[in-house]
Amino acid sequence: MTSEEGLQMCQEERAAREEKERQKQEKQSRKDALNKENLVRRANHSATMVFTGALTINGKNKAELGDIAAALSLDMQIDDKRTKAQLFELITQKFEEKPELKNDACFSGMFKRGQKRPAP
Numbered sequence: 001m002t003s004e005e006g007l008q009m010c011q012e013e014r015a016a017r018e019e020k021e022r023q024k025q026e027k028q029s030r031k032d033a034l035n036k037e038n039l040v041r042r043a044n045h046s047a048t049m050v051f052t053g054a055l056t057i058n059g060k061n062k063a064e065l066g067d068i069a070a071a072l073s074l075d076m077q078i079d080d081k082r083t084k085a086q087l088f089e090l091i092t093q094k095f096e097e098k099p100e101l102k103n104d105a106c107f108s109g110m111f112k113r114g115q116k117r118p119a120p
Helices: 003-045 062-071 084-097 099-103
Strands: none
Touching: 003 062, 062 084, 084 099
């Protein structure tokens, strides 16, 4: 390998590292923007949100679980570093501690059993 080839390889590796770092920063910027949107939405609407659909870990995405946690006043325990499973666990613990919340208008849609249609 000549020194020119070595220089070329070094420049290519540096360019690849810089591109990877740029993509990483871009991804983090998008994540930060999404987290900011979630915080603003929760601050403005958490008291009026109405949740529907079964409360299952696979039935809710991380943002929905964060919204539910905020509505349950678990705000101090929410951060973007928590996993979906951790948020789900916090929420289910809260409903176990205070089962009366299941009847609250905001949350009751997650606990209603589907009504079966009458047979034709």
